[in-house]
Amino acid sequence: MSTAMATDLTSKQRQILQYFREHAATKTYFKSRLIGQELGMTAKEVGSNISALQEGDYDVEIEKWGYSSSTTWKVSC
Numbered sequence: 001m002s003t004a005m006a007t008d009l010t011s012k013q014r015q016i017l018q019y020f021r022e023h024a025a026t027k028t029y030f031k032s033r034l035i036g037q038e039l040g041m042t043a044k045e046v047g048s049n050i051s052a053l054q055e056g057d058y059d060v061e062i063e064k065w066g067y068s069s070s071t072t073w074k075v076s077c
Contacts, residue, residue: 008056013049015039020060024075033070047071
């Protein structure tokens with residue numbers, strides 16, 4: 001990821017991206033609700049910020065996977 005691209009992210013988006021980088025090696029599926037609990041955000045905040053991450057060129061691939069009890073995201077590095 002380039003420095004210019006990293007500066008285009010909000011602090012919440014950087015937090016989520018860092019969370020994925022730290023956890024995607026051992027886990028593939030993440031729920032917005034649980035990410036939000038760990039990062040001090042609502043599930044809605046997580047979802048809207050992940051959408052912005054999906055559009056960028058980062059070292060993680062994020063795919064919306066399911067909706068049961070919270071949006072689930074499939075993440076791979």
